[in-house]
Amino acid sequence: MTAILFGSISTIADTSELQREAFNRAFASHGLDWQWGQEEYAEMLATSGGRDRIAEHARSTGADVDADAVHQTKSEIFQQLLGEADLTPRDGVVETITAAREAGHKVALVTTTSRENVMALGRAVADRISFDDLDLVVDRTQVEQPKPDGEAYTFALAALGEPAGSCVAVEDNLGGVEAAARAGLSVVAFPNANTAGHDFERATARRDRLELADLQSFTQTA
Structure with a gap:
């Protein structure tokens, strides 16, 4: 990976x-x-x-x-x-990001929400996660088509210089899973409080907690 x-x-x-x-x-x-x-x-x-x-x-x-x-x-x-809000990162997110960076893996946020929303979240979780440490942040201003179109992921892969087969996406909604799949990515469904009842049939796997070793298993290169 x-x-x-x-x-x-x-x-x-x-x-x-x-x-x-x-x-x-x-x-x-x-x-x-x-x-x-x-x-x-x-x-x-x-x-x-x-x-x-x-x-x-x-x-x-x-x-x-x-x-x-x-x-x-x-x-x-x-x-x-x-x-x-007193927001806390989701289960395993901080540990996974930390372990990924220590292992030399790139970490990106690939969303089609507004830049203002991304910045607001970054401030809200800054005591646990610094968005400045991410290798790439994609928001709505950088792509023409929102998800479920795969453009955001295609853009991210090109910017990172990585092939889809060596990367894994983490998504919490059906449109996001579809976008990642269209870009040729393995995608782990990580439902939120309001998408837990959805059928993520297009996802490679579904998890309620993230772990680096688990994510590594879904790519062509560990």
Whole structure:
């Protein structure tokens, strides 16, 4: 194995419930009486894209909504919540990153969320993980197509100078798993609180805790 590619901010720290809270606060801010419960939100996460979820919900309810404006408010609230929350990295993440770097493996974050969200998470977990130590951080500004398109991973592999067969991706949602698979990567599903009920049939494996030796076993080169 030559590189581990973390595929979303929620593979580092589980932010899924903060995301849902941010959506609900944004709805209230825009005068909408929507409240997404956890079960409903979990079902929505089968597809990628917060802005698209807002637009689809508006269509299904017949509401006239500026999805872009609501999503921008949601993003601002989410970043504020990240700054206030006592976030801890997910099980095995710190140990895996540390062990990977000690073994000479590259570590990257390959997401298609906004740069502002990435920076906000980086600040929230800075006492345990420094994003400055990562070999690469990919965000929405660097690619044309969001996941489940494989562009972000293709871009990352080229930037790292690594073949897909020697790298492993870690993803917490179906769109991310699909994106990694399209790029030819082995991908370990690492579900968050709201995607645990999803069927990750495209994933190479599914784990609730990360370990370097385990991830190494899914690539063509240990």
